[in-house]
Amino acid sequence: MQDDAHMILILNSAIEHARKSPMYRNNLQDFGPIASLEEFAQFPLTTKNDLRDSYPYANLAVDSKEVIEVHTTSGTTGKPTVSFLTKKDIELTKKYISKAWRNFGINEESKVQFIMSYGLFSGAALNTYAIQDLGALVIPSGIQPTEKQVEIIKDFGVDTIVATPSYYLWLYDYLKKNDIDPSELGLKVGIAAGEVYSDELKQRIGDLLKIRVYDHYGLCEVNTGIIYECSVCGNMAVIKDYIYAEVVHPETNDPMPLGEYGELVLTATMKEASPILRYKTGDSVAILNRSSTCEGCFGSTLVTRVKGRLDDTVFYKGLLISPHEIRDFIVLKIHPLTIGGIKVQISTGEDDIIHEIRVVISISSGKVGDDFISSLEHSLYTQSKVHIKIELVDQSYFGDQTAAKSKLVEYVTR
Numbered sequence: 516m517q518d519d520a521h522m523i524l525i526l527n528s529a530i531e532h533a534r535k536s537p538m539y540r541n542n543l544q545d546f547g548p549i550a551s552l553e554e555f556a557q558f559p560l561t562t563k564n565d566l567r568d569s570y571p572y573a574n575l576a577v578d579s580k581e582v583i584e585v586h587t588t589s590g591t592t593g594k595p596t597v598s599f600l601t602k603k604d605i606e607l608t609k610k611y612i613s614k615a616w617r618n619f620g621i622n623e624e625s626k627v628q629f630i631m632s633y634g635l636f637s638g639a640a641l642n643t644y645a646i647q648d649l650g651a652l653v654i655p656s657g658i659q660p661t662e663k664q665v666e667i668i669k670d671f672g673v674d675t676i677v678a679t680p681s682y683y684l685w686l687y688d689y690l691k692k693n694d695i696d697p698s699e700l701g702l703k704v705g706i707a708a709g710e711v712y713s714d715e716l717k718q719r720i721g722d723l724l725k726i727r728v729y730d731h732y733g734l735c736e737v738n739t740g741i742i743y744e745c746s747v748c749g750n751m752a753v754i755k756d757y758i759y760a761e762v763v764h765p766e767t768n769d770p771m772p773l774g775e776y777g778e779l780v781l782t783a784t785m786k787e788a789s790p791i792l793r794y795k796t797g798d799s800v801a802i803l804n805r806s807s808t809c810e811g812c813f814g815s816t817l818v819t820r821v822k823g824r825l826d827d828t829v830f831y832k833g834l835l836i837s838p839h840e841i842r843d844f845i846v847l848k849i850h851p852l853t854i855g856g857i858k859v860q861i862s863t864g865e866d867d868i869i870h871e872i873r874v875v876i877s878i879s880s881g882k883v884g885d886d887f888i889s890s891l892e893h894s895l896y897t898q899s900k901v902h903i904k905i906e907l908v909d910q911s912y913f914g915d916q917t918a919a920k921s922k923l924v925e926y927v928t929r
């Protein structure tokens with residue numbers, strides 16, 4: 516209860532500050548300070564569309580001359596959403612996000628290579644500041660050929676890399692083709708982030724590359740790196756005080772009981788330039804514990820790893836199908852061959868009813884026969900209980916889009 520009182524205080528100051536942005540001044544007209552967390556749960560939710568409608572400046576809560584950095588989402592499905600940062604925002608990012616990196620074992624002796632795009636993407640830049648705050652060396656290698664990345668890992672004695680889960684498989688494939696034993700690289704830790712992926716795939720990446728793999732979650736709208744896999748208890752810990760997490764029913768928006776999956780809703784309690792209250796993330800998680808007793812993440816709210824994106828999960832023949840789970844299942848079955856491109860195509864008729872789900876894949880090296888594909892379809896059926904057709908295509912089908920870069924789900928109307 517004392518924890519609640521503390522959080523209510525923090526949230527009230529976030530609510531007051533949010534009113535300075537045109538977007539929240541409008542949305543919060545009828546809402547005063549809160550006396551309980553239940554009252555906060557009655558506040559309006561913020562959606563991606565609210566942020567798109569505010570593009571580019573309507574979510575700004577400070578004078579524009581105080582802004583020193585900006586990040587946006589990719590905007591592939593509409594206007595991008597924008598997150599501005601003041602000096603104070605950067606200081607707080609360093610102070611709070613670095614807690615995750617400290618938990619991963621990063622210290623002034625660490626050498627961390629960021630194999631992710633910099634530019635407008637918030638993940639690489641902001642996590643870099645947080646890691647540097649611990650005194651570690653950051654090598655911002657960004658996106659370049661794997662050959663180059665491996666050379667940097669070796670030459671600089673890198674111990675930690677940060678990349679998307681699919682990149683790790685790509686890296687392993689490269690090492691194998693070039694007869695390099697993964698242990699030669701001297702890597703100890705891999706942070707796999709930026710995509711939803713299964714526990715099985717996480718385990719596999721660790722086994723193949725002989726590293727400890729951690730999940731790390733964040734999003735531009737709230738902040739990057741705000742939920743981390745605790746190295747002590749293995750749960751996903753929400754950075755205490757900096758972020759307030761709720762889980763709601765994706766349609767009714769009612770709070771979900773502890774342990775039950777729903778949509779993750781996040782509030783950034785200290786964001787100065789772009790305040791964000793009760794943001795519907797579209798990610799499916801469950802809250803496990805409101806106040807961790809683990810020494811690694813003491814007092815944090817614990818959640819599960821993200822199970823899927825709610826806008827990607829579909830009901831097909833009465834079953835809930837997650838394209839991410841299908842992808843990971845196939846990726847693991849096909850291994851040691853590597854998938855060059857993969858797409859889960861969901862075909863709907865004029866009536867919006869799903870008629871077929873099929874998976875289109877290309878293999879980047881080696882060959883698989885028709886027998887293998889039918890046995891793969893069969894094991895996918897055993898796993899998911901629905902018939903999903905798998906089609907093998909040439910890599911040229913995907914153009915220059917690799918599995919690591921392309922959008923997983925594609926809707927087709929027949």
Ligand SMILES: [Zn+2]
Pocket residue numbers: 745746747748749750752807809810811812813
């Ligand atoms: Zn813990």
